[in-house]
Amino acid sequence: MDHIYQVLAWLSLFAYWIAIAAVTMRVVFKRRVVGVSLAWLMIIYIIPIGGIIAYLLFGELNLGKKRALRAVEMFEPFASWFKQLYHCPGHQPQLMSLHAKPIHDLCENRLGIPALVGNSLTLQDTPQTILRSLIDDIHQAHRSIHMEFYIWHPGGLADEVATALILAAKRGVKVRILLDSAGSMRFFRSHWPRLMRHAGIEITEALAVTPFRMFLRRLDLRQHRKIVVIDTHVAYTGSMNLVDPAFFKTDAGVGQWIDVMVRVTGPTVSVLNCIQAWDWEVETGQRFLPPVPECGVTPLTEQNDMIQVIPSGPGMPDEIIHQVLLISIYQARQSVVITTPYFVPSEHLLHALISAAERGIDVHIIIPAKNDSLMVEWASRSFFAELLSAGVSIHRFNGGLLHTKSVVVDGTHSLIGTVNLDMRSLWLNFEVTLSVDSPEFTQQLAWLQQEYIKQSTRIDHQSWKKRSLGHKFLEQCFYMFSPLL
Numbered sequence: 477m478d479h480i481y482q483v484l485a486w487l488s489l490f491a492y493w494i495a496i497a498a499v500t501m502r503v504v505f506k507r508r509v510v511g512v513s514l515a516w517l518m519i520i521y522i523i524p525i526g527g528i529i530a531y532l533l534f535g536e537l538n539l540g541k542k543r544a545l546r547a548v549e550m551f552e553p554f555a556s557w558f559k560q561l562y563h564c565p566g567h568q569p570q571l572m573s574l575h576a577k578p579i580h581d582l583c584e585n586r587l588g589i590p591a592l593v594g595n596s597l598t599l600q601d602t603p604q605t606i607l608r609s610l611i612d613d614i615h616q617a618h619r620s621i622h623m624e625f626y627i628w629h630p631g632g633l634a635d636e637v638a639t640a641l642i643l644a645a646k647r648g649v650k651v652r653i654l655l656d657s658a659g660s661m662r663f664f665r666s667h668w669p670r671l672m673r674h675a676g677i678e679i680t681e682a683l684a685v686t687p688f689r690m691f692l693r694r695l696d697l698r699q700h701r702k703i704v705v706i707d708t709h710v711a712y713t714g715s716m717n718l719v720d721p722a723f724f725k726t727d728a729g730v731g732q733w734i735d736v737m738v739r740v741t742g743p744t745v746s747v748l749n750c751i752q753a754w755d756w757e758v759e760t761g762q763r764f765l766p767p768v769p770e771c772g773v774t775p776l777t778e779q780n781d782m783i784q785v786i787p788s789g790p791g792m793p794d795e796i797i798h799q800v801l802l803i804s805i806y807q808a809r810q811s812v813v814i815t816t817p818y819f820v821p822s823e824h825l826l827h828a829l830i831s832a833a834e835r836g837i838d839v840h841i842i843i844p845a846k847n848d849s850l851m852v853e854w855a856s857r858s859f860f861a862e863l864l865s866a867g868v869s870i871h872r873f874n875g876g877l878l879h880t881k882s883v884v885v886d887g888t889h890s891l892i893g894t895v896n897l898d899m900r901s902l903w904l905n906f907e908v909t910l911s912v913d914s915p916e917f918t919q920q921l922a923w924l925q926q927e928y929i930k931q932s933t934r935i936d937h938q939s940w941k942k943r944s945l946g947h948k949f950l951e952q953c954f955y956m957f958s959p960l961l
Contacts, residue, residue: 547791558588560768566592566743575889576913586793591784595742597917603721606737607633613706614640617649622705622752624654625718628663632720645675656699657684682759700905703752711745715881730846731876743769744783751787782913789906798902810886811838813925817879819856820898833867842928845872858955864937871932890918
């Protein structure tokens with residue numbers, strides 16, 4: 477009997493070794509950022525069996541067979557739709573600034589989506605302003621309302637939005653809502669989905685989370701976009717989920733969430749509508765390609781804001797928003813100001829920020845003083861010493877959880893959208909960013925960033941050097957896993 481146990485033990489050890497070797501080879505042959513590969517290898521070797529299981533579940537970008545096939549079939553019709561934008565009068569590349577041109581060229585070649593002029597943008601920076609504006613536009617809707625969010629959390633003004641949608645549906649407006657399954661779990665467990673469906677609203681749960689599905693696709697791949705399109709004439713996008721901060725994560729100890737949204741009119745609305753249609757078809761198989769924008773507005777009107785829509789995620793070109801960020805930082809000549817709730821930069825982004833500061837660019841990073849993710853908080857701190865040494869100013873916002881995702885370059889060009897400066901947003905999730913070529917809008921965003929700085933505490937380099945040895949050790953531990961956060 478002892479001999480049998482010994483044989484079984486050796487067979488188990490051999491099987492485990494074969495599994496380790498097979499997964500190691502898979503990690504090595506998957507060409508990606510070296511830090512990501514090394515982090516996974518460390519997990520696989522340190523955590524017996526669990527590391528292998530974790531890699532098989534979360535190690536690769538697996539959207540699922542059905543969605544992947546849909547995305548392949550969708551590529552040609554959606555690419556044809558985007559090509560029609562080049563015939564729109566709003567396509568005026570000769571009007572682009574020096575900052576916007578390289579970004580447009582990149583997106584044109586990799587995404588096939590041109591920047592369009594003839595838009596009007598309104599920056600909305602308080603939850604009351606955002607939600608009240610959204611409710612008013614819903615009440616004015618006549619034909620259609622398309623929405624997608626990562627989080628819909630019931631309570632407060634979010635419930636008033638839901639009520640407005642139900643009333644719109646009852647008067648004949650076609651309403652479609654796409655919500656991430658994990659982010660909107662509280663919503664799907666509430667009474668609102670039943671009431672909305674009873675009123676005729678279509679609600680789809682994106683990337684549903686169930687134990688069975690973990691064997692079919694990567695569960696931590698999330699639908700993180702925030703898009704609202706009303707009557708194909710008005711659109712919203714930005715950092716804010718459909719929540720009333722006074723009722724959302726009030727016990728998290730980080731204060732209320734601080735967000736912005738951009739209200740857009742003009743030809744870019746149809747582009748955002750098309751991105752939403754892409755997400756809807758990936759999830760449901762139903763195609764609702766929107767009409768191509770009429771582009772009746774010409775650059776001779778007051779609506780001169782030029783916008784480049786940049787979607788990212790599965791089915792889109794790899795690292796597209798990451799590339800846009802790098803281009804923006806490297807072409808800065810005076811200043812770069814960034815706001816982000818989660819700051820875990822790639823090596824390329826880190827070096828770009830350091831390089832900018834070392835060549836005399838005024839670089840500011842504004843992050844929350846308190847974060848709702850402990851791992852991200854400690855991983856972020858691991859980058860501070862290197863950035864501070866290069867002359868980067870780091871500000872910790874004290875007015876709540878600063879959730880705004882924005883970049884302002886030289887006070888004349890801006891990026892605003894849903895993307896956090898972490899690997900998850902830049903490499904995995906469905907995201908969208910607007911590259912805005914408008915000095916007026918960018919100046920408004922720059923003023924808002926300065927207001928954030930006034931409510932922040934700037935980290936002193938000398939004081940930071942004196943932090944405890946225990947803190948430095950924790951930072952380095954979490955730094956090792958930063959490529960996976």
